Amino acid sequence: MCIAGGRIQELRGTGRLTTGVMTPASPTNEVRAHEHLFFEGDARDHIYIVESGWVKLYRTLIDGQRQIVGFANGGSVLGVEADTLHLNSCEAITDVTMRSIPASRLNGICRSDPALAEQVLRQIGRQLGAAQAQLATIGAQSAEQKLATFLLTIADLCEESLDREFDLPMRRGDMAEFLGLRLETVSRKMTEFQRRGWIKLTSLYHCRLLQRHVLEHLAQGGEADGAQMLQTG
Amino acid sequence: MCIAGGRIQELRGTGRLTTGVMTPASPTNEVRAHEHLFFEGDARDHIYIVESGWVKLYRTLIDGQRQIVGFANGGSVLGVEADTLHLNSCEAITDVTMRSIPASRLNGICRSDPALAEQVLRQIGRQLGAAQAQLATIGAQSAEQKLATFLLTIADLCEESLDREFDLPMRRGDMAEFLGLRLETVSRKMTEFQRRGWIKLTSLYHCRLLQRHVLEHLAQGGEADGAQMLQTG
DNA sequence: CGCGCGGTTGATCAACCTCAACCCGCGTGG
DNA sequence: CCACGCGGGTTGAGGTTGATCAACCGCGCG
Missing domain, CATH: 1.10.10.10 (Winged helix-like DNA-binding domain superfamily/Winged helix DNA-binding domain)
Structure with missing residues (x-):
């Protein structure tokens, strides 16, 4: 089906995380278009789940060249590629609503919220596949x-x-x-x-x-x- | 630290999954150089964890162009980007030993083996970061x-x-x-x-x-x- | 009005691709 | 033993794609 001409699956709305999965206490943040959620090098103290709107993830080389590594909309999880520092900058390209999860809650998340953990797992897998598809597009x-x-x-x-x-x-x-x-x-x-x-x-x-x-x-x-x-x- | 000139972190040996995490029953497979572990489009009935050796992951476009989307060595998890069918082909470039996990065990893995699940989560995050770094390299x-x-x-x-x-x-x-x-x-x-x-x-x-x-x-x-x-x- | 921003268009140029020849080491077989 | 072919790599000549640099358009706004 999706052979190597690969589409950017992370753009699809399928498989999005439903809010029902979230613990009720998860706060909802709003971000206006062109504002940044975080920058490359910032401490990663939260990961985010986009609820609506679009963001772009990008990296900047020292000579000023930029590379957008992905666009993300409802359902996408942001910040999972990072360990302690964000590896990408993230900017809203439309108005955005999202939920944030403290990084501290990631430790032991499988035990504390296995349903959420498995959703995140699936979502990262999807994003990895999308990144690989994009590699094929850009490279070949x-x-x-x-x-x-x-x-x-x-x-x-x-x-x-x-x-x-x-x-x-x-x-x-x-x-x-x-x-x-x-x-x-x-x-x-x-x-x-x-x-x-x-x-x-x-x-x-x-x-x-x-x-x-x-x-x-x-x-x-x-x-x-x-x-x-x-x-x- | 790792700014956008990005290295391919998945090549690093750091953070590898230790065998101690695996359930004792996980079978170890051996694959010779130039043999395939799986092809794009194959049913994904296992995911794999590389123990030693090197593999390449690649996609093929219909005009015969290929794009290698990653090299993987000890510690890498293979097949997580797929849902039901493998999105990449995987070929050993050296002799390889690896462990396989039935796809069926992925459902509910957070409950059944939370330690493994969190290691897999971290590892996929690392691979996603590596793929994004490679996007920046190839694209910019x-x-x-x-x-x-x-x-x-x-x-x-x-x-x-x-x-x-x-x-x-x-x-x-x-x-x-x-x-x-x-x-x-x-x-x-x-x-x-x-x-x-x-x-x-x-x-x-x-x-x-x-x-x-x-x-x-x-x-x-x-x-x-x-x-x-x-x-x- | 003037300016800035985002986009379009044109002319030129160079990085990279393409195609082809060639090299080298190796295994095979006459 | 040597001829041969083959796989992987290197080198060269020439062509094409996409980058570069610059001008220009249309629009919104102070």
Whole structure:
């Protein structure tokens, strides 16, 4: 099913942690768009579970280059990769609500709250798989293929709503930093996709898939100029 | 400490699961170099814990491109990213011994074996951090920087033994597929590193670091031609 | 109005890929 | 013993992709 053309599974809403699992006392925090939940190097005194909204996780190299290592929405667990210090920075890209769990409660969590522990375990496994899929995308695909993969992922995410139409919750620069490209390249490819009739951008942040099969072919490693896809052009 | 120039922490031997944690009944399997433990798409009826030796985890795109998503040695847990089917193929690159845990025992593992469960939790967190570090390397660094990062990672791994001297347990092609490069590029950069006096290859699979600080500078995003590093040349 | 931010577009360039030849060590078999 | 092929690696020439640098657009806002 999900072969190596891999989608970013952490973007999916499936398997999310239900609030019912949480102990009633877990506090709910709210964070506004563009605020940071934590920075790389901060002490990790909590882990967080996103309830609604979107955040981006990223790392910064000393030369200023950034790499977004994941986007996360409802159900995702943040901060589990860290031991004592956060390894990523985390910034809300929309308004966000989340629950926080003190790091101290992680010790012995299996005994104290086995249901939560197993949910967390499953969720980390999912995130690991997503990170690996993203490795395959960044490491082995062309700019065109990366963008096709990315758009399909976001589209799948929103297929609960109107088919083939969805919001892109991040800017061009975020997409570029996620895919290991420059924002100019993302911009060029987006317009190219549109010019070829594969997608339609109704606004900068809203997209409609016109030729989903072409994108799927690309995302799985196919060429853009195959004759078999011109039949519908 | 480990800022974004990120090393592949899963390569480190630290934090490995001790056999004492395992229930005595866990069977030990042996696998010879170049044999597969499992393939992408196989049913995941076990997870595995590596005891000794090295394996590579990889995904294959339909056009034949491969991406190695991680190398694993003693202490690593394999198969946790999967739900019902393995998402990666896993091949031994040296002779390997490992223990297997039936997938059925994962349900309720927190109750039945909380010590093991928490070790697995920590280990997956580590692997997730490693995958994210690798994302930053692949997505945001040049070929030169990627190779410097990679060599330092392997070197750190072996710093238990003779300082600055270590084995590369994989071939050029594996390094390339891990770093998102072509093997010709890896080969070229390796000889270039050697020509510049940064490393010395005593054999194809044995390396000695002569100018560790130069590699560190590169790995953190620095330039190769800075004057400040020629003082020791 | 002027400015800044985010995005688009164009021209140029270099890093890396591609394809091909070649080297070397090794095992095999005539 | 040598010829041969093979796997893994290195090296070279040339092409392409995507980065770089710069100009420009549209919009919102002080």
